[in-house]
Each structure stands twice: as structure tokens, then as C-alpha cells.
Amino acid sequence: MSKNKKHVLFIGAGRMAQALIEGINKNEFVILVGNNGNEQRLNEVRVTYDVETTNHWKLEVSKMNIIILAMPPESHDTILAEIADRIDGQLVITVAAGIGPTYLESKLPKGTPVAWVMPNTAAKLGKSMTLYALGQNVSGEQQKWIEALICAIGEYEKVTEQQIHELTAVTGSAPAFIYRVAEALEKITLESGVSKEQARKLVANMIAGSAEMLKTNADPAELADEVATPGGSTAAGLEVLDTNDLNHLMIDAIEACRQKAMVQE
Ligand SMILES: NC(=O)c1ccc[n+]([C@@H]2O[C@H](COP(=O)([O-])OP(=O)(O)OC[C@H]3O[C@@H](n4cnc5c(N)ncnc54)[C@H](OP(=O)(O)O)[C@@H]3O)[C@@H](O)[C@H]2O)c1
Known part of the structure; x- marks a missing residue:
């Protein structure tokens, strides 16, 4: 040995x-x-x-x-x-x-x-x-x-141990939330007549680039503002997400993961 x-x-x-x-x-x-x-x-x-x-x-x-x-x-x-x-x-x-x-x-x-x-x-x-x-x-x-x-x-x-119990929903489960977003965006992208490979390239690299921007430690709200000129097209899209309370939806989804994990443990 x-x-x-x-x-x-x-x-x-x-x-x-x-x-x-x-x-x-x-x-x-x-x-x-x-x-x-x-x-x-x-x-x-x-x-x-x-x-x-x-x-x-x-x-x-x-x-x-x-x-x-x-x-x-x-x-x-x-x-x-x-x-x-x-x-x-x-x-x-x-x-x-x-x-x-x-x-x-x-x-x-x-x-x-x-x-x-x-x-x-x-x-x-x-x-x-x-x-x-x-x-x-x-x-x-x-x-x-x-x-x-x-x-x-x-x-x-x-x-801490308690933090793993709570945060596995974010680091372990939320990747599936991101894949759901990717799936929706890929479907929309395909409707413009590009190939599946092109749709995957567009969406995957858009998400990877956004993740790299987040890793610079910039504030996500500021990064969103950087993309969205007031009154512009991105701002119109963000308004739909905000009106439909994406934040609340995310809280509910994470909470559902935590509740289920507690029952299973
Ligand atoms: N996959 C992931 O992304 C992921 C993420 C986070 C955590 N985990 C955790 O990682 C662990 C393993 O997951 P996995 O995805 O690697 O599972 P997996 O691919 O199904 O492999 C399970 C392994 O465990 C062995 N095993 C099962 N019962 C055993 C026993 N009684 N004695 C000795 N070996 C036994 C199996 O042996 P055989 O080869 O003989 O079948 C197999 O090699 C799980 O606890 C899971 O919660 C996995």
C-alpha cells in the first residue's frame, strides 16, 4: 500500500x-x-x-x-x-x-x-x-x-448540515427548473425555422453566457437592467414575467422541493 x-x-x-x-x-x-x-x-x-x-x-x-x-x-x-x-x-x-x-x-x-x-x-x-x-x-x-x-x-x-437540507433544492433541484426554461425557449426558437442543433446552440450558449455574467458577481437585477432599455423590447418581456410573479413561482417551486425532501427523509 x-x-x-x-x-x-x-x-x-x-x-x-x-x-x-x-x-x-x-x-x-x-x-x-x-x-x-x-x-x-x-x-x-x-x-x-x-x-x-x-x-x-x-x-x-x-x-x-x-x-x-x-x-x-x-x-x-x-x-x-x-x-x-x-x-x-x-x-x-x-x-x-x-x-x-x-x-x-x-x-x-x-x-x-x-x-x-x-x-x-x-x-x-x-x-x-x-x-x-x-x-x-x-x-x-x-x-x-x-x-x-x-x-x-x-x-x-x-x-452547515441544516443549510444542505435547505439548499439542495437550489443547487440540486433548480437545475431542472433551468432545463424547463431551456425547453420552452428551444420550442419557441424552433418555430423560427432553425434546426434542432441551431436551437440548442442558441439557447445553451445564451444560458452559459448569462451564467458567466453572474459569476462576475454582478447583481442579477443590474444585469437584467443592462439588457433592458427602459420602454424597450426586453423591458416588455420582463414586465410579463413580473406581472405573473416569477419570483413567487420560484419560491413556491423551491418550497415544494423542500417539503417533499422532508417527507422522504
Ligand atoms: N447521480 C447524481 O447526479 C447524484 C446527485 C446527487 C447525489 N447523488 C447520490 O449519489 C448516490 C448514488 O447515486 P448514483 O446516481 O450514482 O446511483 P446509481 O448509478 O444507481 O449507482 C448506485 C451504486 O450503488 C451500489 N449499491 C446499491 N446498493 C448497494 C449496497 N447495498 N451495497 C453496496 N453497493 C450498493 C450499486 O451497486 P451495483 O453496481 O452492484 O448495482 C451501484 O454501483 C445516491 O445516494 C444519490 O442520492 C447522485
């Missing part, structure tokens, strides 16, 4: 595990991957990402520095019970919706360092906006490991 590199065991080899595995710096981390028995998937992961895989991940837990739980939330109870007596100070990270540090700590030996990482689907392109929260026993060095791991899938921000 490499002494300087940190050893990471992924339990779960699906979409999220693969997004992380693809981007993780192999000079810093040695990756081992286990799953629920899907041999073909494990073979694909080994070949595609040039990492080690195992059919017996339980035997490996005690040799690891970091365990990443990359399986569905509903499998966590069983897996946490299985690893609890093999854990001795390893950092345990979950990427599962609804499984916060408080829950992990309640299921693992006292003093276990734990973290909750909440990416979004853009992780597969390395463009996730990921939230993470720490449990009570994570050292400064372990926090650096977490950030070195999750920078593999994009940008990240440390928040």
Missing part, C-alpha cells in the same frame, strides 16, 4: 461514483471500488478509470483512510451497520440525499469523522455545484482531503 497517498474505498460504482473517480487526482489518492455485486459494472469501472476494484470491500474497510458511500440513501442503514465494527478513525463521506453528518455519527463509532457531500448531476461533466458539511470529528487535514476529492466534480462550498 502506498504510504503517502490516501487510500479511498468507494462503496457504490454508479454515476456519482464514476463522476468522482474520473476526476480524482490519482497522484494524491489510491482508489478501490466495490459495489453490490454487479460484476459487469465493476469491470467497466476498472478498465475505464484504471482503478482497482474488489468483490470483497468489507475486508478492505479497515485498511482505508477514506470510505465514500456512493450508493442509494435506502442502502445506508445496512451498509453503516456492516462497516461500523470495522471502522477505526476512517473518514466516512456520503453523497446520498438526506443522509447528514448527524445521522452518520449516530450509526458509527463515537469519534468517527464524517462528512456529507451533495453534488448535482453536472458532476458528470466536472461542473457540479457541490455543497458539503462536516461532522464534529473532522480534522483540518481531513477537510483538505474532502476538498481535494470533490474538486474533481466542480465547484464546492462548505455549509
Whole structure:
């Protein structure tokens, strides 16, 4: 085993595990991957990402520095019970919706360092906006490991456990709201007789450019004003959105996500 590199065991080899595995710096981390028995998937992961895989991940837990739980939330109870007596100070990270540090700590030996990482689907392109929260026993060095791991899938921000519960609706669910807007605009664009490819190019780049403008930290209201000359055509469009209370619609949509997540958790 490499002494300087940190050893990471992924339990779960699906979409999220693969997004992380693809981007993780192999000079810093040695990756081992286990799953629920899907041999073909494990073979694909080994070949595609040039990492080690195992059919017996339980035997490996005690040799690891970091365990990443990359399986569905509903499998966590069983897996946490299985690893609890093999854990001795390893950092345990979950990427599962609804499984916060408080829950992990309640299921693992006292003093276990734990973290909750909440990416979004853009992780597969390395463009996730990921939230993470720490449990009570994570050292400064372990926090650096977490950030070195999750920078593999994009940008990240440390928040509290409660904030992840509240803000997953924004970073995790609201991309779907943006895709709905894109769908509507693409349909309208197609009506002008351009091809599907052209419509996608127009809309995707318009949204990407707007996101880049937001990333300059300019105020969204000022950016809208920059586009809209008073009394001009964009202002007429904005008035329709304001009259129909887009702001309120957004609040309702986010609230619906939060309410549903609370019921599921
Ligand atoms: N996909 C996303 O964009 C996204 C975003 C945010 C959070 N997440 C979270 O990431 C986690 C994984 O999601 P995913 O999209 O990667 O799912 P996925 O593609 O369906 O993969 C799930 C993986 O978990 C493994 N697994 C399931 N039950 C297991 C068990 N009892 N023991 C060991 N391994 C088990 C499966 O094993 P087999 O290979 O044997 O089937 C599979 O490799 C979920 O908790 C999800 O909430 C995903």
C-alpha cells in the first residue's frame, strides 16, 4: 500500500461514483471500488478509470483512510451497520440525499469523522455545484482531503448540515427548473425555422453566457437592467414575467422541493 497517498474505498460504482473517480487526482489518492455485486459494472469501472476494484470491500474497510458511500440513501442503514465494527478513525463521506453528518455519527463509532457531500448531476461533466458539511470529528487535514476529492466534480462550498437540507433544492433541484426554461425557449426558437442543433446552440450558449455574467458577481437585477432599455423590447418581456410573479413561482417551486425532501427523509 502506498504510504503517502490516501487510500479511498468507494462503496457504490454508479454515476456519482464514476463522476468522482474520473476526476480524482490519482497522484494524491489510491482508489478501490466495490459495489453490490454487479460484476459487469465493476469491470467497466476498472478498465475505464484504471482503478482497482474488489468483490470483497468489507475486508478492505479497515485498511482505508477514506470510505465514500456512493450508493442509494435506502442502502445506508445496512451498509453503516456492516462497516461500523470495522471502522477505526476512517473518514466516512456520503453523497446520498438526506443522509447528514448527524445521522452518520449516530450509526458509527463515537469519534468517527464524517462528512456529507451533495453534488448535482453536472458532476458528470466536472461542473457540479457541490455543497458539503462536516461532522464534529473532522480534522483540518481531513477537510483538505474532502476538498481535494470533490474538486474533481466542480465547484464546492462548505455549509452547515441544516443549510444542505435547505439548499439542495437550489443547487440540486433548480437545475431542472433551468432545463424547463431551456425547453420552452428551444420550442419557441424552433418555430423560427432553425434546426434542432441551431436551437440548442442558441439557447445553451445564451444560458452559459448569462451564467458567466453572474459569476462576475454582478447583481442579477443590474444585469437584467443592462439588457433592458427602459420602454424597450426586453423591458416588455420582463414586465410579463413580473406581472405573473416569477419570483413567487420560484419560491413556491423551491418550497415544494423542500417539503417533499422532508417527507422522504
Ligand atoms: N447521480 C447524481 O447526479 C447524484 C446527485 C446527487 C447525489 N447523488 C447520490 O449519489 C448516490 C448514488 O447515486 P448514483 O446516481 O450514482 O446511483 P446509481 O448509478 O444507481 O449507482 C448506485 C451504486 O450503488 C451500489 N449499491 C446499491 N446498493 C448497494 C449496497 N447495498 N451495497 C453496496 N453497493 C450498493 C450499486 O451497486 P451495483 O453496481 O452492484 O448495482 C451501484 O454501483 C445516491 O445516494 C444519490 O442520492 C447522485
